[in-house]
Amino acid sequence: MPEIRLTGTMTCPPERADAIRAALPEHIRLTRAEPGCLAFEVSETAPGVFSVAERFTDRAAFEAHQRRTLARDWARVTADCPRDYEVTQA
Numbered sequence: 721m722p723e724i725r726l727t728g729t730m731t732c733p734p735e736r737a738d739a740i741r742a743a744l745p746e747h748i749r750l751t752r753a754e755p756g757c758l759a760f761e762v763s764e765t766a767p768g769v770f771s772v773a774e775r776f777t778d779r780a781a782f783e784a785h786q787r788r789t790l791a792r793d794w795a796r797v798t799a800d801c802p803r804d805y806e807v808t809q810a
Contacts, residue, residue, distance in 0.1 A: 723758065724782040726774040728805035729765075730798065737768045739797050744770075747794040754788065756781020772805065782807075 732740050744762060751760045751774075758775040765771045776782040789795055 721778040722809035724774075724776045724779050724807065725810055726772065726782070726805050726807045728772055728803065730770045730772060730801050730803045730805075732768045732770070732798065732801040734768055736797075736801070740770070740801070743794055743797045747789075747792065750792065751785060751789070754781070754785055757785065779809075 741764070748760060748762060751757055756777040758777060759773065760775075761771075761773045763771050774782075774785075776785060
């Protein structure tokens with residue numbers, strides 16, 4: 721099955737950046753422990769701009785990650801933050 725990759729950026733307003741930075745380590749830890757996660761990197765490339773790169777073994781693993789993320793604190797902390805992502809199969 722083809723690998724699923726997500727790349728892009730998430731931008732947050734300055735008043736929410738500290739909360740996102742605080743929640744990020746746990747989000748990364750939980751995601752990397754998920755079945756099918758091959759790689760998961762999030763880094764702040766400019767104030768409030770986060771570069772995201774994800775790799776999952778297949779679409780089912782990627783979709784399971786998306787569902788789990790919606791149930792976590794991360795979804796609340798990053799709600800309404802603009803995301804510019806591209807999802808591809810490799």
